[in-house]
Amino acid sequence: MKSNRYANWAIQLLVWLGAGLMLFPLYLTVTVALKKPGEGGNIMTFPKEIYFGNFKQAVELGRYFEGLLNSTFITVISLFLIILFGASTAYGISRSHSKSSRLLYYFFISGMFVPFQVLMLPLLKQISAVGLLNKYGVILLYTTYSLFQSVFLYTGYLKSIPKELEEAAQVDGYGPFRLFWKIIFPLLKPMTATLIILNTIWIWNDFLLPLVMLSDPGEYTLPLLQYVFQTQYSTDFSLAFASYLLVMLPILLVYSGLQKYIINGIVSGAVK
8 A cells, every 4th residue: 555655646746747847948938028128137036027018029020910820821721631631541541451552551651750851852842843932832741741640540540430330321322422521520520639739739830841941021930930030139038938928829729629639539540
Protein backbone atom coordinates (compact mmCIF):
# COMPACT_ATOMS: atom_id res chain seq x y z
CA MET A 1 0.00 0.00 0.00
CA LYS A 2 2.78 2.43 0.89
CA SER A 3 4.57 1.72 -2.37
CA ASN A 4 1.37 2.52 -4.32
CA ARG A 5 0.92 5.71 -2.33
CA TYR A 6 4.49 6.81 -3.06
CA ALA A 7 4.00 5.97 -6.73
CA ASN A 8 0.85 8.12 -6.88
CA TRP A 9 2.66 11.01 -5.21
CA ALA A 10 5.50 10.69 -7.69
CA ILE A 11 3.09 10.69 -10.63
CA GLN A 12 1.24 13.73 -9.28
CA LEU A 13 4.54 15.52 -8.73
CA LEU A 14 5.60 14.83 -12.32
CA VAL A 15 2.22 16.02 -13.62
CA TRP A 16 2.42 19.28 -11.68
CA LEU A 17 6.03 19.74 -12.72
CA GLY A 18 5.15 19.22 -16.38
CA ALA A 19 2.20 21.61 -16.13
CA GLY A 20 4.43 24.22 -14.50
CA LEU A 21 7.05 23.93 -17.21
CA MET A 22 4.41 24.43 -19.90
CA LEU A 23 2.58 27.28 -18.19
CA PHE A 24 5.68 29.22 -17.12
CA PRO A 25 6.49 30.60 -20.62
CA LEU A 26 2.84 31.60 -21.03
CA TYR A 27 2.94 33.37 -17.67
CA LEU A 28 6.04 35.32 -18.73
CA THR A 29 4.43 36.24 -22.05
CA VAL A 30 1.26 37.55 -20.39
CA THR A 31 3.06 39.51 -17.67
CA VAL A 32 5.50 41.15 -20.07
CA ALA A 33 2.72 41.97 -22.55
CA LEU A 34 0.75 43.76 -19.84
CA LYS A 35 3.66 45.95 -18.76
CA LYS A 36 4.24 49.44 -20.05
CA PRO A 37 6.99 49.75 -22.69
CA GLY A 38 10.36 50.17 -21.04
CA GLU A 39 9.11 49.15 -17.60
CA GLY A 40 12.00 47.64 -15.67
CA GLY A 41 12.09 45.28 -12.76
CA ASN A 42 11.91 41.52 -12.52
CA ILE A 43 10.27 40.03 -15.60
CA MET A 44 8.73 37.28 -13.45
CA THR A 45 6.70 39.72 -11.38
CA PHE A 46 3.21 40.80 -12.37
CA PRO A 47 2.99 44.40 -13.65
CA LYS A 48 2.19 47.05 -11.07
CA GLU A 49 -0.26 48.64 -13.47
CA ILE A 50 -1.97 46.61 -16.20
CA TYR A 51 -1.43 48.27 -19.57
CA PHE A 52 -3.44 47.18 -22.63
CA GLY A 53 -1.96 49.73 -24.99
CA ASN A 54 0.59 47.18 -26.20
CA PHE A 55 -2.14 45.17 -27.91
CA LYS A 56 -3.48 48.17 -29.78
CA GLN A 57 -0.01 49.09 -31.02
CA ALA A 58 0.73 45.48 -31.96
CA VAL A 59 -2.42 45.37 -34.11
CA GLU A 60 -1.46 48.59 -35.91
CA LEU A 61 2.29 48.12 -36.33
CA GLY A 62 2.15 44.37 -37.00
CA ARG A 63 -0.66 44.61 -39.62
CA TYR A 64 -2.51 42.07 -37.53
CA PHE A 65 -5.83 41.92 -39.38
CA GLU A 66 -4.15 41.66 -42.77
CA GLY A 67 -2.04 38.74 -41.55
CA LEU A 68 -5.06 37.22 -39.81
CA LEU A 69 -7.02 37.23 -43.06
CA ASN A 70 -4.15 35.63 -45.00
CA SER A 71 -3.49 32.98 -42.35
CA THR A 72 -7.18 32.16 -42.05
CA PHE A 73 -7.60 31.83 -45.82
CA ILE A 74 -4.57 29.55 -46.22
CA THR A 75 -5.44 27.44 -43.18
CA VAL A 76 -9.15 26.96 -43.96
CA ILE A 77 -8.67 26.10 -47.64
CA SER A 78 -5.79 23.74 -46.82
CA LEU A 79 -7.85 21.97 -44.15
CA PHE A 80 -10.79 21.56 -46.52
CA LEU A 81 -8.61 19.95 -49.18
CA ILE A 82 -6.74 17.77 -46.66
CA ILE A 83 -9.99 16.40 -45.23
CA LEU A 84 -11.63 16.00 -48.64
CA PHE A 85 -8.82 14.12 -50.37
CA GLY A 86 -7.57 12.35 -47.26
CA ALA A 87 -10.92 10.84 -46.29
CA SER A 88 -11.90 9.81 -49.82
CA THR A 89 -8.48 8.31 -50.60
CA ALA A 90 -8.38 6.41 -47.30
CA TYR A 91 -11.89 5.05 -47.89
CA GLY A 92 -10.89 3.69 -51.27
CA ILE A 93 -7.73 2.11 -49.83
CA SER A 94 -9.45 0.57 -46.79
CA ARG A 95 -12.25 -1.00 -48.83
CA SER A 96 -10.06 -2.34 -51.64
CA HIS A 97 -8.12 -5.60 -51.35
CA SER A 98 -6.02 -5.23 -54.47
CA LYS A 99 -2.23 -5.12 -54.44
CA SER A 100 -2.23 -1.66 -55.96
CA SER A 101 -4.21 -0.25 -53.03
CA ARG A 102 -1.76 -1.82 -50.57
CA LEU A 103 1.18 -0.32 -52.45
CA LEU A 104 -0.56 3.04 -52.42
CA TYR A 105 -1.10 2.76 -48.67
CA TYR A 106 2.59 1.99 -48.08
CA PHE A 107 3.48 4.92 -50.31
CA PHE A 108 1.52 7.28 -48.08
CA ILE A 109 3.08 5.77 -44.94
CA SER A 110 6.59 6.16 -46.36
CA GLY A 111 5.89 9.83 -47.07
CA MET A 112 5.44 10.45 -43.35
CA PHE A 113 9.08 9.56 -42.71
CA VAL A 114 10.52 12.02 -45.24
CA PRO A 115 11.24 15.40 -43.61
CA PHE A 116 9.56 18.29 -45.31
CA GLN A 117 12.88 20.15 -45.53
CA VAL A 118 14.21 17.40 -47.82
CA LEU A 119 11.38 17.90 -50.29
CA MET A 120 11.12 21.64 -49.95
CA LEU A 121 13.65 22.75 -52.59
CA PRO A 122 12.52 20.32 -55.36
CA LEU A 123 8.90 21.25 -54.70
CA LEU A 124 9.80 24.93 -54.67
CA LYS A 125 11.41 24.65 -58.11
CA GLN A 126 8.37 22.86 -59.52
CA ILE A 127 5.97 25.37 -58.00
CA SER A 128 8.05 28.23 -59.33
CA ALA A 129 8.03 26.70 -62.84
CA VAL A 130 4.22 26.85 -62.97
CA GLY A 131 4.03 30.35 -61.47
CA LEU A 132 2.53 29.47 -58.10
CA LEU A 133 4.89 31.32 -55.77
CA ASN A 134 1.93 32.74 -53.88
CA LYS A 135 -0.61 31.73 -51.27
CA TYR A 136 -2.23 29.24 -53.65
CA GLY A 137 1.10 27.46 -54.06
CA VAL A 138 1.44 27.41 -50.28
CA ILE A 139 -2.00 25.79 -50.00
CA LEU A 140 -1.04 23.21 -52.61
CA LEU A 141 2.11 22.20 -50.72
CA TYR A 142 0.36 22.06 -47.35
CA THR A 143 -2.34 19.83 -48.84
CA THR A 144 0.11 17.55 -50.61
CA TYR A 145 2.37 16.95 -47.65
CA SER A 146 -0.45 16.59 -45.11
CA LEU A 147 -2.12 13.87 -47.17
CA PHE A 148 0.44 11.34 -45.93
CA GLN A 149 -0.71 11.75 -42.34
CA SER A 150 -4.41 12.12 -43.08
CA VAL A 151 -4.59 8.99 -45.27
CA PHE A 152 -2.71 6.97 -42.64
CA LEU A 153 -4.98 8.03 -39.76
CA TYR A 154 -8.22 7.84 -41.75
CA THR A 155 -7.37 4.36 -43.05
CA GLY A 156 -6.76 3.06 -39.53
CA TYR A 157 -9.99 4.59 -38.28
CA LEU A 158 -12.05 3.23 -41.19
CA LYS A 159 -11.02 -0.31 -40.29
CA SER A 160 -13.01 0.05 -37.07
CA ILE A 161 -16.25 0.84 -38.93
CA PRO A 162 -18.25 -2.36 -39.63
CA LYS A 163 -18.89 -3.07 -43.29
CA GLU A 164 -22.43 -4.19 -42.43
CA LEU A 165 -23.41 -0.52 -42.35
CA GLU A 166 -22.37 -0.13 -45.96
CA GLU A 167 -24.12 -3.32 -47.01
CA ALA A 168 -27.35 -2.15 -45.39
CA ALA A 169 -27.05 1.25 -47.11
CA GLN A 170 -26.45 -0.42 -50.47
CA VAL A 171 -29.59 -2.48 -50.00
CA ASP A 172 -31.48 0.79 -49.47
CA GLY A 173 -30.21 2.05 -52.82
CA TYR A 174 -27.23 4.16 -51.76
CA GLY A 175 -24.57 4.62 -54.43
CA PRO A 176 -20.83 4.83 -53.60
CA PHE A 177 -20.73 8.63 -53.49
CA ARG A 178 -23.87 9.03 -51.38
CA LEU A 179 -22.85 6.11 -49.17
CA PHE A 180 -19.55 7.68 -48.31
CA TRP A 181 -20.78 11.21 -47.58
CA LYS A 182 -24.07 10.31 -45.90
CA ILE A 183 -23.06 7.23 -43.90
CA ILE A 184 -19.29 6.88 -43.58
CA PHE A 185 -18.00 10.44 -43.40
CA PRO A 186 -20.18 11.49 -40.40
CA LEU A 187 -18.70 8.53 -38.49
CA LEU A 188 -15.22 9.96 -39.08
CA LYS A 189 -15.96 13.01 -36.94
CA PRO A 190 -13.40 12.24 -34.15
CA MET A 191 -10.61 11.65 -36.67
CA THR A 192 -11.61 14.70 -38.69
CA ALA A 193 -11.46 16.85 -35.57
CA THR A 194 -8.04 15.40 -34.74
CA LEU A 195 -6.68 16.21 -38.18
CA ILE A 196 -8.15 19.70 -38.02
CA ILE A 197 -6.36 20.36 -34.73
CA LEU A 198 -3.01 18.89 -35.78
CA ASN A 199 -2.91 20.58 -39.18
CA THR A 200 -4.27 23.89 -37.94
CA ILE A 201 -1.49 24.13 -35.38
CA TRP A 202 1.13 23.29 -38.01
CA ILE A 203 -0.18 25.51 -40.81
CA TRP A 204 -1.06 28.47 -38.58
CA ASN A 205 2.33 28.54 -36.86
CA ASP A 206 4.48 27.53 -39.82
CA PHE A 207 7.17 30.04 -40.73
CA LEU A 208 9.45 28.25 -43.17
CA LEU A 209 7.12 27.51 -46.08
CA PRO A 210 5.53 30.99 -46.28
CA LEU A 211 9.01 32.50 -45.97
CA VAL A 212 10.32 30.76 -49.10
CA MET A 213 7.05 30.88 -51.05
CA LEU A 214 5.58 34.32 -50.46
CA SER A 215 7.27 37.34 -51.99
CA ASP A 216 4.30 39.72 -51.90
CA PRO A 217 4.07 41.44 -48.48
CA GLY A 218 0.32 41.65 -48.97
CA GLU A 219 0.10 37.84 -48.70
CA TYR A 220 2.24 37.48 -45.55
CA THR A 221 0.86 35.25 -42.82
CA LEU A 222 0.93 36.13 -39.14
CA PRO A 223 4.22 34.33 -38.36
CA LEU A 224 5.94 36.24 -41.17
CA LEU A 225 4.56 39.55 -39.95
CA GLN A 226 5.75 38.73 -36.44
CA TYR A 227 9.23 38.11 -37.82
CA VAL A 228 9.28 41.48 -39.54
CA PHE A 229 7.81 43.10 -36.45
CA GLN A 230 10.45 41.59 -34.20
CA THR A 231 13.36 42.76 -36.35
CA GLN A 232 12.04 46.30 -36.38
CA TYR A 233 11.06 46.50 -32.70
CA SER A 234 13.30 43.91 -31.12
CA THR A 235 14.03 46.04 -28.03
CA ASP A 236 10.36 46.51 -27.11
CA PHE A 237 9.52 43.13 -25.57
CA SER A 238 6.17 44.28 -24.17
CA LEU A 239 4.97 45.12 -27.67
CA ALA A 240 6.39 41.96 -29.19
CA PHE A 241 4.90 39.67 -26.54
CA ALA A 242 1.49 41.33 -26.94
CA SER A 243 1.62 40.49 -30.65
CA TYR A 244 2.50 36.88 -29.84
CA LEU A 245 -0.57 36.56 -27.64
CA LEU A 246 -2.76 37.94 -30.43
CA VAL A 247 -1.37 35.33 -32.82
CA MET A 248 -1.99 32.55 -30.28
CA LEU A 249 -5.60 33.54 -29.59
CA PRO A 250 -7.31 32.05 -32.70
CA ILE A 251 -5.46 28.74 -32.40
CA LEU A 252 -6.41 28.47 -28.71
CA LEU A 253 -10.06 28.98 -29.59
CA VAL A 254 -9.92 26.21 -32.21
CA TYR A 255 -8.20 23.82 -29.83
CA SER A 256 -10.60 24.52 -26.95
CA GLY A 257 -13.55 23.71 -29.22
CA LEU A 258 -12.17 20.44 -30.61
CA GLN A 259 -9.78 19.11 -27.95
CA LYS A 260 -12.26 16.52 -26.62
CA TYR A 261 -11.93 14.59 -29.89
CA ILE A 262 -8.15 14.54 -30.26
CA ILE A 263 -7.22 11.65 -27.93
CA ASN A 264 -9.99 9.38 -29.17
CA GLY A 265 -9.15 10.16 -32.77
CA ILE A 266 -5.42 9.58 -32.50
CA VAL A 267 -5.77 6.31 -30.57
CA SER A 268 -8.44 4.95 -32.90
CA GLY A 269 -6.56 5.88 -36.04
CA ALA A 270 -3.15 4.62 -34.97
CA VAL A 271 -4.14 1.41 -33.17
CA LYS A 272 -7.22 -0.04 -34.88
